[in-house]
Amino acid sequence: LRLAQEAGAEAAIAAAYMQLGQLHFVAGDDGGYREAFHHYERALEIRRRSGDAASIADSLAHIATIHMSRGELRQAAERLSEAMKLRKAAGDRAGEAKALLGWGNVLYAQGAPEGAVDAWREGLQLAERIGDRELIGKLLNNLGEVYLELGELDLARGALQEAREVTVEIGDQLSTADVLRNLGAVVLREGDWEQALAYVDESV
Numbered sequence: 001l002r003l004a005q006e007a008g009a010e011a012a013i014a015a016a017y018m019q020l021g022q023l024h025f026v027a028g029d030d031g032g033y034r035e036a037f038h039h040y041e042r043a044l045e046i047r048r049r050s051g052d053a054a055s056i057a058d059s060l061a062h063i064a065t066i067h068m069s070r071g072e073l074r075q076a077a078e079r080l081s082e083a084m085k086l087r088k089a090a091g092d093r094a095g096e097a098k099a100l101l102g103w104g105n106v107l108y109a110q111g112a113p114e115g116a117v118d119a120w121r122e123g124l125q126l127a128e129r130i131g132d133r134e135l136i137g138k139l140l141n142n143l144g145e146v147y148l149e150l151g152e153l154d155l156a157r158g159a160l161q162e163a164r165e166v167t168v169e170i171g172d173q174l175s176t177a178d179v180l181r182n183l184g185a186v187v188l189r190e191g192d193w194e195q196a197l198a199y200v201d202e203s204v
Contacts, residue, residue, distance in 0.1 A: 011055075043059050064080045073106055077110075084096060098123075124143070140163035
């Protein structure tokens with residue numbers, strides 16, 4: 001950060017603030033979130049001066065994540081809404097798809113699972129167009145969880161089985177374990193204890 005400041009390179013300064021923010025965010029406590037928020041806001045201020053839509057949206061999305069972690073859903077929604085508009089205007093499909101993932105998370109946390117499903121379906125369509133397999137896996141897993149909550153067991157199973165294929169394919173073991181636990185919950189709801197235990201055992 002000091003070197004970037006001495007050189008007057010604003011893009012590098014903003015990137016350094018973002019990195020500092022991420023380091024504090026992983027601490028996962030109130031102090032870390034405060035520091036992360038401070039650094040992300042500094043980066044956003046610099047990036048707004050540059051007018052670069054992609055970098056502004058990136059900062060907004062990170063700030064929204066902190067608001068979500070604090071349970072500040074209205075603020076998270078405001079930041080994500082602005083980020084999505086910027087991504088869409090810039091034709092950034094990858095960024096828009098990720099913003100829709102976050103938007104769905106906010107809607108779900110606000111008690112609107114149907115709205116979350118709509119956001120994640122739209123994000124899934126974009127992710128499939130650009131071939132982002134990691135994002136596809138996350139969106140399918142989220143959809144499977146909400147379908148389960150809504151009692152749509154066939155839709156839940158289909159989404160989760162597809163998510164399992166994707167996460168195994170890309171070698172994402174943590175996500176695969178999460179998907180397997182969700183599949184276990186689906187078959188348990190159907191009364192298949194043996195298969196539920198098999199999925200849980202496989203997830204460990």
